[in-house]
Amino acid sequence: xxxxxxxxxxxxxxxxxxxxxxxxxxxxxxxxxxxxxxxxxxxxxxxxxxxxxxxxxxxxxxxxxxxxxxxxxxxxxxxxxxxxxxxxxxxxxxxxxxxxxxxxxxxxxxxxxxxxxxxxxxxxxxxxxxxxxxxxxxxxxxxxxxxxxxxxxxxxxxxxxxxxxxxxxxxxxxxxxxxxxxxxxxxxxxxxxxxxxxxxxxxxxxxxxxxxxxxxxxxxxxxxxxxxxxxxxxxxxxxxxxxxxxxxxxxxxxxxxxxxxxxxxxxxxxxxxxxxxxxxxxxxxxxxxxxxxxxxxxxxxxxxxxxxxxxxxxxxxxxxxxxxxxxxxxxxxxxxxxxxxxxxxxxxxxxxxxxxxxxxxxxxxxxxxxxxxxxxxxxxxxxxxxxxxxxxxxxxxxxxxxxxxxxxxxxxxxxxxxxxxxxxxxxxxxxxxxxxxxxxxxxxxxxxxxxx
Numbered sequence: 001x002x003x004x005x006x007x008x009x010x011x012x013x014x015x016x017x018x019x020x021x022x023x024x025x026x027x028x029x030x031x032x033x034x035x036x037x038x039x040x041x042x043x044x045x046x047x048x049x050x051x052x053x054x055x056x057x058x059x060x061x062x063x064x065x066x067x068x069x070x071x072x073x074x075x076x077x078x079x080x081x082x083x084x085x086x087x088x089x090x091x092x093x094x095x096x097x098x099x100x101x102x103x104x105x106x107x108x109x110x111x112x113x114x115x116x117x118x119x120x121x122x123x124x125x126x127x128x129x130x131x132x133x134x135x136x137x138x139x140x141x142x143x144x145x146x147x148x149x150x151x152x153x154x155x156x157x158x159x160x161x162x163x164x165x166x167x168x169x170x171x172x173x174x175x176x177x178x179x180x181x182x183x184x185x186x187x188x189x190x191x192x193x194x195x196x197x198x199x200x201x202x203x204x205x206x207x208x209x210x211x212x213x214x215x216x217x218x219x220x221x222x223x224x225x226x227x228x229x230x231x232x233x234x235x236x237x238x239x240x241x242x243x244x245x246x247x248x249x250x251x252x253x254x255x256x257x258x259x260x261x262x263x264x265x266x267x268x269x270x271x272x273x274x275x276x277x278x279x280x281x282x283x284x285x286x287x288x289x290x291x292x293x294x295x296x297x298x299x300x301x302x303x304x305x306x307x308x309x310x311x312x313x314x315x316x317x318x319x320x321x322x323x324x325x326x327x328x329x330x331x332x333x334x335x336x337x338x339x340x341x342x343x344x345x346x347x348x349x350x351x352x353x354x355x356x357x358x359x360x361x362x363x364x365x366x367x368x369x370x371x372x373x374x375x376x377x378x379x380x381x382x383x384x385x386x387x388x389x390x391x392x393x394x395x396x397x398x399x400x401x402x403x404x405x406x407x408x409x410x411x412x413x414x415x416x417x418x419x420x421x422x423x424x425x426x427x428x429x430x431x432x433x434x435x436x437x438x439x440x441x442x443x444x445x446x447x448x449x450x451x452x
């Protein structure tokens with residue numbers, strides 16, 4: 001099928017579930033690291049993260065409503081700073097999506113390990129099967145996948161909130177158990193912010209799916225804020241619920257927190273439900289990042305930054321070749337990538353996200369000045385003020401992530417950068433030798449109808 005445009009089939013609730021599904025995943029495994037840094041004070045670290053990210057979410061809301069095209073940030077940055085900078089942003093965004101894939105295997109292993117011990121090889125086999133099944137689902141109508149994603153996400157949200165309330169209302173939950181609130185003081189609080197900030201990467205999936213939104217563009221901000229609110233609710237309640245029952249030492253020694261806490265209060269059935277729910281969160285994370293990765297390739301193809309094959313749609317309106325590439329990358333990084341890859345994820349993730357966010361923020365300010373006439377269904381009041389706050393936040397994320405990266409992480413990033421330069425060089429070569437198909441294009445409100 002030739003490219004006729006993505007189908008507008010996503011409701012607001014679908015958009016929230018996809019974005020929040022990318023942010024909420026397997027916290028019952030990672031929560032032990034939050035407690036190690038900041039104890040129950042991790043709740044304050046979570047709230048601080050949300051407040052720091054909120055200005056960026058509102059900036060994304062305006063940019064998405066102004067240019068609701070698959071490709072999102074790449075297209076905004078291209079309009080502000082040119083085709084080459086947009087290509088660099090596209091390559092960084094792909095890194096974010098690709099690096100999310102190994103967390104699926106890690107999460108599934110931890111969930112299933114509670115029910116029955118499995119070997120690392122079995123984990124990879126299970127992950128591979130899930131990826132193959134998901135590949136076929138991503139090539140169906142997006143409304144089918146969106147409905148499945150919504151069922152999985154909203155059911156896990158309800159289960160997680162109910163489970164936390166059961167813990168809090170149980171007789172073994174004590175306010176005194178919450179102390180010390182900040183076991184490592186202010187340093188632990190700030191360190192937890194640096195770690196938890198990466199749990200909020202996911203709201204930036206909304207721009208990739210905005211072209212398929214079937215609701216008013218002025219309401220896109222609700223998707224950003226809704227996804228952010230759901231994430232704070234689930235993580236915050238989990239921290240308070242667990243911290244009121246078990247000690248910091250106990251959490252540090254256990255493998256998976258919430259299901260074990262359920263066992264302590266005599267609710268083994270709840271532990272099983274939490275494990276099933278945790279597996280669902282891994283699947284929703286996979287789904288969200290997979291869809292977004294294929295859309296960033298689709299958007300790049302429309303701007304002639306990547307091969308035109310990426311914008312070819314199948315009979316269900318899905319970018320079929322882009323899905324194949326994302327599937328191959330997913331299988332490799334989940335099944336075949338070395339275990340050390342997991343150790344590098346958070347710091348590289350932070351640096352890449354910080355750079356993308358900084359480029360988006362400066363693009364926001366630049367386009368306010370260069371293209372004030374473009375329609376903005378949602379326009380952020382006090383935009384320059386929020387732009388300054390967001391810039392400071394982005395610089396802090398970049399600095400703290402770069403400081404935390406070890407030699408191995410820098411090597412991985414360098415190799416990925418070299419691959420990006422090869423892809424960029426190929427595009428430049430094609431522009432010179434095949435100008436008809438590779439002439440640089442910039443999507444924006446003035447050109448989008450002509451390009452169609």
